[in-house]
Amino acid sequence: MMQQVDSAKIKRMVRNVLTARPDEIGCEECLSRMDRFVEMELEGKDPGEAMPLVEDHLTRCLDCREEFLALLEALRHLESK
Numbered sequence: 001m002m003q004q005v006d007s008a009k010i011k012r013m014v015r016n017v018l019t020a021r022p023d024e025i026g027c028e029e030c031l032s033r034m035d036r037f038v039e040m041e042l043e044g045k046d047p048g049e050a051m052p053l054v055e056d057h058l059t060r061c062l063d064c065r066e067e068f069l070a071l072l073e074a075l076r077h078l079e080s081k
């Protein structure tokens with residue numbers, strides 16, 4: 001189900017994990033912004049640039065990351081039809 005994420009993104013995620021942020025958001029906030037985050041990803045924009053806190057949370061929280069990847073895949077499949 002899960003497809004590859006490009007390596008530049010993975011590198012950035014790893015870097016984010018290694019850098020502590022005092023302004024972390026929680027799961028609820030992450031989920032509430034996730035639609036927009038995925039939308040930007042699909043538009044070929046850089047959602048991590050626009051919503052660094054969401055991306056930051058996704059690097060730390062496995063639950064949200066799985067949710068994000070599932071949503072991304074689902075929408076990608078819709079778009080490719």
Ligand SMILES: [Zn+2]
Binds near residue numbers: 030057062064
């Ligand atoms: Zn979370």
